[in-house]
Amino acid sequence: MDFDLDPGHIAIQKEARSFAESISHIAAEADECSGVHAGMLAALRASRLGSLVVPKEFGGRTDRIDPLAICIVREALMAASAHADSLFALQGIGSYAITAVGSSEQRTNWLPRVATMEALPALALTEPDVGSDLKQVGTRIVADGDRVRVTGAKSFISNGASAAFFEVFGKESDGRFSMVLVPADAPGVSVTASPDLIAPHVLGEIQFKDVSLPASARLGSPGQGMDLVLATLGVFRVSVAGAAVGLAQAALEEAVRHTRTRVQFGRPLAKLGPVAQMLADCWAEVEMARLLTYRAAFIASTDPASALNHSSMAKLAATEMASRVVDRCVQMMGRFGLIRNSKIERLYRQARPMRIYEGASEVLRLGIARTLTETIP
Numbered sequence: 001m002d003f004d005l006d007p008g009h010i011a012i013q014k015e016a017r018s019f020a021e022s023i024s025h026i027a028a029e030a031d032e033c034s035g036v037h038a039g040m041l042a043a044l045r046a047s048r049l050g051s052l053v054v055p056k057e058f059g060g061r062t063d064r065i066d067p068l069a070i071c072i073v074r075e076a077l078m079a080a081s082a083h084a085d086s087l088f089a090l091q092g093i094g095s096y097a098i099t100a101v102g103s104s105e106q107r108t109n110w111l112p113r114v115a116t117m118e119a120l121p122a123l124a125l126t127e128p129d130v131g132s133d134l135k136q137v138g139t140r141i142v143a144d145g146d147r148v149r150v151t152g153a154k155s156f157i158s159n160g161a162s163a164a165f166f167e168v169f170g171k172e173s174d175g176r177f178s179m180v181l182v183p184a185d186a187p188g189v190s191v192t193a194s195p196d197l198i199a200p201h202v203l204g205e206i207q208f209k210d211v212s213l214p215a216s217a218r219l220g221s222p223g224q225g226m227d228l229v230l231a232t233l234g235v236f237r238v239s240v241a242g243a244a245v246g247l248a249q250a251a252l253e254e255a256v257r258h259t260r261t262r263v264q265f266g267r268p269l270a271k272l273g274p275v276a277q278m279l280a281d282c283w284a285e286v287e288m289a290r291l292l293t294y295r296a297a298f299i300a301s302t303d304p305a306s307a308l309n310h311s312s313m314a315k316l317a318a319t320e321m322a323s324r325v326v327d328r329c330v331q332m333m334g335r336f337g338l339i340r341n342s343k344i345e346r347l348y349r350q351a352r353p354m355r356i357y358e359g360a361s362e363v364l365r366l367g368i369a370r371t372l373t374e375t376i377p
């Protein structure tokens with residue numbers, strides 16, 4: 001058994017780290033933006049990293065999307081900039097249903113522009129009154145002859161007003177769930193700003209007012225919506241774990257640099273027992289989460305659907321770990337950990353939403369525990 005990344009993944013890691021370094025001068029500014037930061041988007045476009053989230057046939061790098069490559073890239077990006085990480089991740093999350101079941105027209109029209117990041121996608125699941133309990137969605141998808149009509153409101157949608165299209169999840173008249181690809185410029189679509197968050201994020205509230213589209217705008221067949229959500233999570237949920245590992249690693253490096261040089265009671269903080277203990281615990285936890293994440297990503301690359309439990313475990317463990325680690329790092333840095341817009345303070349704020357989006361920790365635990373109790377003989 002080999003626990004190291006193979007040469008192909010090491011090359012992607014180097015590429016992502018070098019890109020992350022190249023954006024360090026705009027990271028702090030971009031991370032405070034609730035709209036797309038033009039400089040960051042331009043840098044990402046030039047990097048060609050977007051080609052990792054669509055298949056080769058449509059401008060991607062590999063025949064199939066590789067969840068481990070995406071994890072590794074998100075790990076490097078999140079350590080540098082949450083804004084860059086989110087823009088990169090959304091290219092895949094918001095377009096995966098097209099990759100999975102899109103018609104050849106949908107694929108050729110959108111995926112090459114997703115790969116180059118000319119078109120920013122969005123996945124519209126959440127509604128003002130519906131979050132974790134997705135089956136309660138109120139958005140209606142109604143067959144209307146050779147057309148389909150979409151009516152409803154979506155909330156907290158990443159990429160918001162900057163998205164070129166939305167993969168919209170809703171309910172058919174017969175109660176089945178479906179997905180429709182709605183271009184952002186379709187008549188009846190409007191976007192308003194979402195509330196500002198503790199860690200700013202590009203978000204929008206989307207209204208679909210009797211949006212009428214050709215039936216060919218459907219993604220897959222009627223009733224396939226929930227499968228498409230699960231397929232998207234099968235490939236991309238584990239990548240949140242990758243980002244959480246990157247965030248925790250960055251926080252730990254900040255704490256190490258600080259505690260190695262700051263002297264109290266005649267010794268560097270890092271040599272004072274409880275601080276040394278916190279450093280060691282943080283390192284061990286980051287390494288544990290990284291191993292779990294890479295393994296889950298590896299499983300997802302061979303069989304995304306059956307990997308969902310591993311991805312959920314990795315997402316749960318890594319995001320909870322990142323919160324613990326960054327909190328300890330702030331503690332080790334004392335008052336210097338509290339300075340607004342310092343690197344550690346940004347990481348502290350950015351860790352928090354990760355335990356809520358793409359499956360809140362408590363909801364993930366329910367699914368993991370259900371599988372556990374059903375599989376142990």
Ligand SMILES: Cc1cc2nc3c(=O)[nH]c(=O)nc-3n(C[C@H](O)[C@H](O)[C@H](O)COP(=O)(O)OP(=O)(O)OC[C@H]3O[C@@H](n4cnc5c(N)ncnc54)[C@H](O)[C@@H]3O)c2cc1C
Pocket residue numbers: 122123124125126130131132133155156157158159201353356357358359360361362363366
């Ligand atoms: C930065 C950010 C970006 C986002 N981007 C998108 C996006 O692009 N597209 C999109 O569709 N949505 C997006 N969302 C929304 C996100 O998916 C939801 O916030 C998430 O699904 C949780 O829903 P909720 O916030 O309504 O919480 P709720 O569902 O109201 O849950 C609140 C809390 O209750 C607990 N809880 C809920 N259900 C259970 C249960 N069954 N058992 C035990 N505890 C439970 C959990 O602790 C949970 O955190 C984004 C959110 C954020 C913060």
